[in-house]
Amino acid sequence: MRKDLLMNITSYTETFLIRMKIIENNSSEIQLQIDKMKQLRAEYDMKEVKHFFSCKDPSKPIPGMILEESVNLDALNKYLKHLEDKYAEIKQLMSKKYVPAQRKADLEEEMIMKLKRRDVAESLNKELRFRHQRLQIISYALTSWLKSDKSSSFQDFVEQSEKTKDLQGDLGIGEELCDEDPGKAKEAELLLYYFERFNELISLGEYEKAACFAATSPRRILQNIGTVDKFKAVGKIKGRPFPLLSFFEAVFSTSHAHRRPVNAELTLEGIKCGLSEKRLDLVINWVTQERITYSEAAADVICDYGEQHAHSKAKCLALAQIIYNECGLNNKAVLCLCKQGQIHEAMEYIQQFKDFTSDDLMQLIQLCPHFELIQCLTKEWNGKPPLLSFGLAILYLFSVDMKKVGIKLLQEINQGGKDAIEQLMINDLFCCLGRWQEVANICLQNGFDRLCNDIMSILRSQAGVTEISEDDDTVNLMQHVFW
Incomplete structure (x- = not known):
């Protein structure tokens, strides 16, 4: 009994193992087929992506249009016109802002060829100038020999002329040769490098580096309105400093090192840029550190900013007064003092500069109808007679429609x-x-x-x-x- 049971178990076990073997073989075959299908599918998908990369499903809705508009011919034509205009604009911008990389390689090759031609021309120029020098010596010797009694040979005159040229003329000729030779050529190469490097930094979007590079350029060759226009064309970039302001910060920070301030045109643009970005602190630093060229236009811009921003008005008037003083614009300097409420300082200023006329003072009280100012002008001041007639001041105020001040x-x-x-x-x-x-x-x-x-x-x-x-x-x- 037990023997039969053992044989049955053995038989069932063998059958089970055989079936497991069959199942494993089938699973391996199925897995191979799955892997092969995946490989074929991946290859097919890659072909589809390459072939239909730019194709879109026409059954999907058009972005930016509702369903009714997507089936309306007029709306579709209008949207098509919009896309065509946008495409033309992008294409135009690409043609202006970007050039092929090959263009740079072509320009570099062209520059190398021109430099080689320049070297050949310089070498030929040296040779020709040397020949010219020799001909001048011979010509001078021949002229001297013909004017002489011909007691000495022509060769002696040539040798004497050479000695004379060695002592007197060679220095001048040598200087002429050197003038056009290494120094100026190297300087021209340096200037060319600065122009090319600056344009390269702009094209790469490294505006902070470009700003510092332009500010430190030799002879300030990149500190001009052309550079300002390039930074203006860049505009503002989200998350990055304003390139134009970075340029002016770099320029004004290096101006003291040059021992001369930034020119008036750049000063005006820099002040406008700083104030447009609400960086009055920068303008204060530029003015007080004497890094700018003082001008009436610059002071007027600062005054206008103060009128538009009441909380900064006092600072702006003080800055403008400094500039007006430096420019010798006494009328506007006094007006700044009066608008700041510094009437006594204004009176001292007026008495210090005795070129104020009655018309100037009348205009002053019209622009700044401060009651204390009019009182000081129409009364004795430090033992000196009044600067302005009270009666004429009253008549003037009523004539220019300033009745309230006159009544007061x-x-x-x-x-x-x-x-x-x-x-x-x-x-x-x-x-x-x-x-x-x-x-x-x-x-x-x-x-x-x-x-x-x-x-x-x-x-x-x-x-x-x-x-x-x-x-x-x-x-x-x-x-x-x-x-």
Whole structure:
């Protein structure tokens, strides 16, 4: 019984092993077929990608268009026109901004050929100049020999001419030869290298390096408006410093090393660029460190920026005042002081520079109608007489539609009483009695009746002044002439 059971188990085991062997063989074959199919599929997909890389499924919706527009002929034509314009624009930009790499190789080859031609020409030039020198010596010797008594041989004259040239003429000829020889040629090569290297850095997008390279160029050959235009064409790049501002930072930082400031044209562009980027701190540094060329236009730009940005107005006025001072524009310098509220400093400035006319001062109070300024101009200052007539100032303010300021001055003087008015009129050397009568009329028109009466009373009290009524026809104005 047990023997039969053992034989059955052995038989089942052998059968199971045989079947497992068959299954493993089948699995291996199937795996090989799968791998082969994958390989074929991959090769097929690569061919499809290469062949249909630019093809798009026409059944998919067109990007940027809704379903209704994608079946509308007019909308499709309009979208096609848009794509064609965009393609033409991109193509034009590529033709301007990019050149084939082969072009660079061709240019380098062309440069090498031209340098070789230059070397050959220089060598030939040296030889020809040497021959020319020899011919000059012979010509000079022949002329001298013909003018002589011919007691000496022509060869002696040639030798004497050579000695004379060695002592006198050779130095000049040698200098001429050297002028066109190594120094200038090397300098030209250096300048050419700077131009090419700068353009290469721009084309590679290394704008910070290009900015530093241009700023340190020999003889400032790259510090010009052409370079500025190139950086302007680049524009702003997201996540990177503004290339144009980087250029100006590099230029102004190196200007002190050159012991002379940046020229006026670049200074103006640099200040505009710095202020457009709200970098007033840079402009302050450039001005105070004397790295710029001072000009009226630069100061005007700073003033305009201060008017547009109230929180920076005081700093801008102080900077502009420095520039106006350096340019000798005293009127604008005083105006900056007044706008900063520095009235006493402005008065000192005006008295220091005695070239201010009454018209200049009138224009000053029009541009800066500061009450304290007008008071200082129309009163004694440090024991000196008033710089401006109070009466004429009142008339001017009302004539230029600055009535509010004029009324405020009238209110101030009205509070002082008749004695103060009389003292003011007596000390006013510029305003005649007729002009004071005009001031009285203005007072009457604006409700200052008592002030008007006080002025007229003071006018009547002046010696030789008589009031003539307009209704009195019996008065003969010429009677005193025929008496």
